[in-house]
Amino acid sequence: MNDVGIARVKNGEVEAEDVARLIATAFNALDVAVWLVPDPGERLEAMSSQFAILVAHALEHGRLDMTTDGHGVAVWFDLTVPLPEPPRYAQRLRRACGAHIAHFEMLDEAFARHHPEAPHHHLAFLAVRAGHQGRGRGTALLEHHHRVLDEEGVPGYLEASSHANRELYARLGYTELGSPLTLPEGPHMWPMWRPPAG
Numbered sequence: 001m002n003d004v005g006i007a008r009v010k011n012g013e014v015e016a017e018d019v020a021r022l023i024a025t026a027f028n029a030l031d032v033a034v035w036l037v038p039d040p041g042e043r044l045e046a047m048s049s050q051f052a053i054l055v056a057h058a059l060e061h062g063r064l065d066m067t068t069d070g071h072g073v074a075v076w077f078d079l080t081v082p083l084p085e086p087p088r089y090a091q092r093l094r095r096a097c098g099a100h101i102a103h104f105e106m107l108d109e110a111f112a113r114h115h116p117e118a119p120h121h122h123l124a125f126l127a128v129r130a131g132h133q134g135r136g137r138g139t140a141l142l143e144h145h146h147r148v149l150d151e152e153g154v155p156g157y158l159e160a161s162s163h164a165n166r167e168l169y170a171r172l173g174y175t176e177l178g179s180p181l182t183l184p185e186g187p188h189m190w191p192m193w194r195p196p197a198g
Contacts, residue, residue: 004140005068011059019064019073020051026127031187032161036103049096050104054124057086062124065141072128072137076145080119080154106184114181114191116157121149123158126165142172149196156194166190173197 024047027033028040037043055075058064061084062077077083086092097104115122123145128137149156158174159181160166166176174192181189 004072004137006065006140006144007068009059009064009066014059014064014066016052016056016059017048019055021048022073022129023051023055023075023125023127024048025130026133027161030161032107032183032189035183035186036107037100042100046097046100050093051125053086053089053092053096058124063145065144067137067141071132072141073125074123074141074145075125077122077124079122103186110181110183111159114159114178116177116191116193118155120155120157120193121145123156126158138168139172146172146194146197149194150198153196155196158192160190160192166192
C-alpha cells in the first residue's frame with residue numbers, strides 16, 4: 001500500500017470509545033496486553049475502557065491522526081508544554097479496569113519512571129486494525145507526524161511493545177533509550193527516542 005491518506009482528527013469528530021476499541025483490538029495479542037488482562041474474555045473490554053480515557057484526553061490536549069480509511073490511528077501528546085492529568089484519572093482507571101487495576105497501575109508507574117524529562121512529543125498509541133496490518137499504514141502515520149517534529153525541531157519518544165515494533169521504529173530513526181522496561185513477572189518494553197532530522 002503506497003498512498004495512505006492521513007488526517008488529523010479533532011475533538012467531536014470521532015468517539016473516543018470507538019478509537020479505543022480499534023487500539024485495544026489491534027493490541028489484543030501483544031504480550032503486554034496478556035500481562036495486563038490474562039483472561040481473553042475480559043481483555044478487550046478492560047483495555048478499551050482504559051484506552052478511552054487516554055484517547056479522550058488526547059482529543060482535548062494532544063493530537064490524534066487517523067488513516068482516511070479509518071483502519072489506523074496514532075495518538076500523540078505534546079510534552080514540550082505542561083500536560084494536565086486526565087480528570088479523576090485514578091478513580092476512572094479503577095472503574096475501567098476492575099479486578100485488573102493492579103497491573104494497569106504498575107504499567108503507568110513503569111512508564112513514569114522511564115519517561116524522559118527533555119521536551120518531546122510522546123507517541124502513546126500506534127495501532128492498525130487487524131486484517132489491515134503490514135500494508136504501510138503504521139509507517140505512514142509515523143512519517144506524517146515526524147514531518148511535524150522535524151519542522152519544529154522536536155524529538156519523539158515511545159515505548160515499543162514487541163520486537164517487531166521495535167524494529168519498525170528503529171527503521172524510522174528511533175534508538176533505544178536506556179535499559180528495557182521490565183514489568184513485574186511480565187514482558188519487556190523498550191523506551192525509544194528519535195531526534196528531529198536536520
